[in-house]
Amino acid sequence: MNADWLGLEGKTCVVMGAGRGIGEAIAAGLHAAGGRVAVVDHDLELAEGAAGRIGDGALALRCDISNEDDVARTAREIEAALGACDVLVNNAMFFAPASLLETNFGDWNRNLAINLTGYYISSMAFGRQMMAKGGGAIVHTGSLASEFPQGSGVDYTASKAGIAGLSRQIAIEWGPDGIRSNTVHPGLTRTPRFEIRYQDPVALAAREKMTALNRVGQPIDIANAAVFLASARASYITGIDFIVDGGLRCKLFDLVPQVDVRKQ
Numbered sequence: 001m002n003a004d005w006l007g008l009e010g011k012t013c014v015v016m017g018a019g020r021g022i023g024e025a026i027a028a029g030l031h032a033a034g035g036r037v038a039v040v041d042h043d044l045e046l047a048e049g050a051a052g053r054i055g056d057g058a059l060a061l062r063c064d065i066s067n068e069d070d071v072a073r074t075a076r077e078i079e080a081a082l083g084a085c086d087v088l089v090n091n092a093m094f095f096a097p098a099s100l101l102e103t104n105f106g107d108w109n110r111n112l113a114i115n116l117t118g119y120y121i122s123s124m125a126f127g128r129q130m131m132a133k134g135g136g137a138i139v140h141t142g143s144l145a146s147e148f149p150q151g152s153g154v155d156y157t158a159s160k161a162g163i164a165g166l167s168r169q170i171a172i173e174w175g176p177d178g179i180r181s182n183t184v185h186p187g188l189t190r191t192p193r194f195e196i197r198y199q200d201p202v203a204l205a206a207r208e209k210m211t212a213l214n215r216v217g218q219p220i221d222i223a224n225a226a227v228f229l230a231s232a233r234a235s236y237i238t239g240i241d242f243i244v245d246g247g248l249r250c251k252l253f254d255l256v257p258q259v260d261v262r263k264q
């Protein structure tokens with residue numbers, strides 16, 4: 001097989017929100033495929049830690065995805081250091097669990113500013129570089145929550161549904177410029193941010209049972225899908241919602257409490 005089967009060798013890859021968890025795994029995957037990777041996070045310590053683990057030329061940068069000036073400066077720095085962007089992954093997240101009646105405007109606005117407006121700001125800054133270069137690929141991290149709301153995730157649900165719409169908008173507007181845009185929707189994924197959900201073996205088993213594969217996802221499971229969508233192997237795929245949930249969605253009906261209807 002061609003060593004550069006994914007066509008990512010030497011490509012400039014930017015991952016926003018790459019300091020840990022799923023973002024770090026995506027940055028590591030792009031790096032392993034030969035990409036020149038910028039590991040960007042609003043927390044520089046996290047970005048440097050991740051870049052150190054990824055190794056060999058991974059560039060750590062501090063940037064708040066919700067701040068237009070910050071993103072513009074970061075885009076210029078990356079272009080100067082690694083070349084114009086070929087692959088952008090928008091993965092940053094703000095999460096303040098609350099129901100409709102519990103949430104407040106501050107959290108709502110902060111959530112949308114990072115999870116949705118931030119993805120727009122970042123897509124605009126790096127998309128312009130792609131346009132000048134003649135093409136590229138954008139992958140956004142959505143969530144199964146975009147389709148299936150949780151009682152405690154009102155602003156998160158809304159922002160993630162918005163990301164899927166933004167991605168499709170980019171796909172139709174920039175497709176003629178050779179830019180593809182897709183959303184990866186992770187299901188239950190064991191990351192440092194949500195580790196507390198998995199420490200109790202009973203809770204872990206209950207979550208595993210929710211999936212067809214009977215296991216909770218790992219960051220690498222999501223990263224594999226994101227790297228594929230970023231790669232030349234996904235050359236005719238744009239505007240899609242790519243669900244990576246170990247079969248959680250298709251388990252839904254199987255989880256409904258049943259009675260034995262054969263005896264009726």
Ligand SMILES: NC(=O)c1ccc[n+]([C@@H]2O[C@H](COP(=O)([O-])OP(=O)(O)OC[C@H]3O[C@@H](n4cnc5c(N)ncnc54)[C@H](O)[C@@H]3O)[C@@H](O)[C@H]2O)c1
Binds near residue numbers: 018020042065185191
């Ligand atoms: N873990 C899951 O079960 C799960 C499920 C569905 C979707 N997701 C999505 O996957 C992505 C990664 O989640 P994770 O579990 O690794 O959580 P995480 O919180 O560790 O990842 C988010 C990263 O974004 C960074 N970040 C936060 N605000 C930022 C800002 N303003 N600018 C730049 N960077 C910022 C954080 O420092 C962190 O490194 C998120 O978009 C999340 O919504 C996760």
